[in-house]
Amino acid sequence: MRSFLFDQPAYRVIFGTGAFGRLREEVERLGGTRVLIVCTEAEVELAQDAAIKLGDLAVGIFDDAVMHHPVETIQAARDCARDVAADCCVTIGGGTTTGTGKLIALESGIPVVAIPTTYAGSEMTPIYGMTEGSVKKTGRDRKVLPRVVIYDPELTLSLPPEVSGPSGINALAHSIEGLYAHDTNPITMLMAEESIRALARSLPVVVRDPVNIDGRSDALYGAWLAGVVLGSVAMGLHHKLCHTLGGTFNLPHAEVHTVILPHAVAYNRDFASDAMRRAAAALGVSDTAQGVYDLAASLGTKTSLAALGMPRTGLDRAADLAVQNVYPNPRPLERGAIRELLEHAYTGNRPQAGRSTTKDARNTKKT
Numbered sequence: 001m002r003s004f005l006f007d008q009p010a011y012r013v014i015f016g017t018g019a020f021g022r023l024r025e026e027v028e029r030l031g032g033t034r035v036l037i038v039c040t041e042a043e044v045e046l047a048q049d050a051a052i053k054l055g056d057l058a059v060g061i062f063d064d065a066v067m068h069h070p071v072e073t074i075q076a077a078r079d080c081a082r083d084v085a086a087d088c089c090v091t092i093g094g095g096t097t098t099g100t101g102k103l104i105a106l107e108s109g110i111p112v113v114a115i116p117t118t119y120a121g122s123e124m125t126p127i128y129g130m131t132e133g134s135v136k137k138t139g140r141d142r143k144v145l146p147r148v149v150i151y152d153p154e155l156t157l158s159l160p161p162e163v164s165g166p167s168g169i170n171a172l173a174h175s176i177e178g179l180y181a182h183d184t185n186p187i188t189m190l191m192a193e194e195s196i197r198a199l200a201r202s203l204p205v206v207v208r209d210p211v212n213i214d215g216r217s218d219a220l221y222g223a224w225l226a227g228v229v230l231g232s233v234a235m236g237l238h239h240k241l242c243h244t245l246g247g248t249f250n251l252p253h254a255e256v257h258t259v260i261l262p263h264a265v266a267y268n269r270d271f272a273s274d275a276m277r278r279a280a281a282a283l284g285v286s287d288t289a290q291g292v293y294d295l296a297a298s299l300g301t302k303t304s305l306a307a308l309g310m311p312r313t314g315l316d317r318a319a320d321l322a323v324q325n326v327y328p329n330p331r332p333l334e335r336g337a338i339r340e341l342l343e344h345a346y347t348g349n350r351p352q353a354g355r356s357t358t359k360d361a362r363n364t365k366k367t
């Protein structure tokens with residue numbers, strides 16, 4: 001076994017049906033007495049439920065969180081926290097909401113209790129992001145990590161199939177890239193494989209039957225593990241491309257991940273054979289790129305950048321931006337091949353099968 005570093009923050013995670021009921025107790029445990037609740041406009045009902053649970057500890061709701069975190073919105077959220085003299089922040093909603101709470105914590109240092117209701121995984125990472133103009137910048141700081149995360153599958157029953165599918169594939173992307181990360185380690189790989197298994201078996205269930213509580217628990221469990229993977233090891237080309245496409249062309253986050261993932265996997269396939277074998281085995285397929293594409297398509301997600309409204313004229317710019325900075329990725333960053341990857345993603349065709357993938361998958365199943 002090769003040497004590795006495993007440097008994990010101590011997470012406090014409350015997982016399970018009814019876990020939302022523990023909110024007040026967890027805030028009190030952190031010493032919170034004036035809580036600002038953060039959500040998006042569409043998540044206000046969830047925030048009001050949180051306010052009821054918090055009772056006199058709740059001092060305000062900021063319901064203006066916006067995807068990709070424009071700098072003006074973040075300033076408004078920070079002003080709001082200051083105006084109500086918040087000493088604790090509760091976020092309830094998807095990654096947009098969680099990220100807003102993290103950016104409040106970055107400035108003020110107040111603790112965040114996150115209650116995620118999608119599969120984005122932001123609550124498990126020290127990564128924050130903000131968009132100024134059309135440029136999305138990210139940073140890492142353990143100060144933004146939520147101090148407590150409450151996962152209650154009941155809160156995800158209302159997620160419509162068109163959100164559950166892409167959001168689940170977004171989580172899958174963290175785990176697949178975590179398997180071939182240059183700084184991966186055996187523990188993170190275990191979590192990544194378990195996460196891929198859980199997501200592959202549960203996403204078809206929750207898309208077909210959104211109120212299936214066992215499927216919802218399984219999907220949230222897979223998403224939690226994927227979030228830990230995302231926060232622990234360096235992501236590669238797939239995440240960089242999605243980041244660029246989302247920020248520069250204002251495309252929806254989870255949907256971009258869903259379209260790009262099969263093609264990014266195909267790009268790296270011959271340069272990360274162990275990771276591909278593990279991912280294929282966890283997915284129960286012979287080829288990871290095709291398996292991801294088929295899973296996403298079976299969930300009814302959009303499979304092309306064209307369908308997401310990406311202008312064809314933006315493909316060259318996206319390819320240029322992807323190779324602007326050097327970062328670790330199994331296959332060297334080749335501008336021409338990345339442009340080709342983007343072309344496939346634009347049209348949304350199914351990736352070709354890789355070399356001897358069936359044989360590899362058969363070998364993996366035997367072990």
Ligand code: NAD
Pocket residue numbers: 040042043067068069093094095096097099117118119120121122123125126127128129155156157158159160163167170230253254
């Ligand atoms: P999102 O937060 O915008 O949520 C997607 C949709 O789900 C929204 O329409 C929302 O209203 C809806 N929704 C959320 N909870 C619901 C519920 N319980 N019932 C019904 N509908 C519900 O999108 P997302 O994909 O969760 O997060 C994307 C954002 O998170 C991006 O800005 C991305 O950059 C960020 N992100 C950051 C990290 C990180 O580590 N920093 C990781 C992943 C994502």
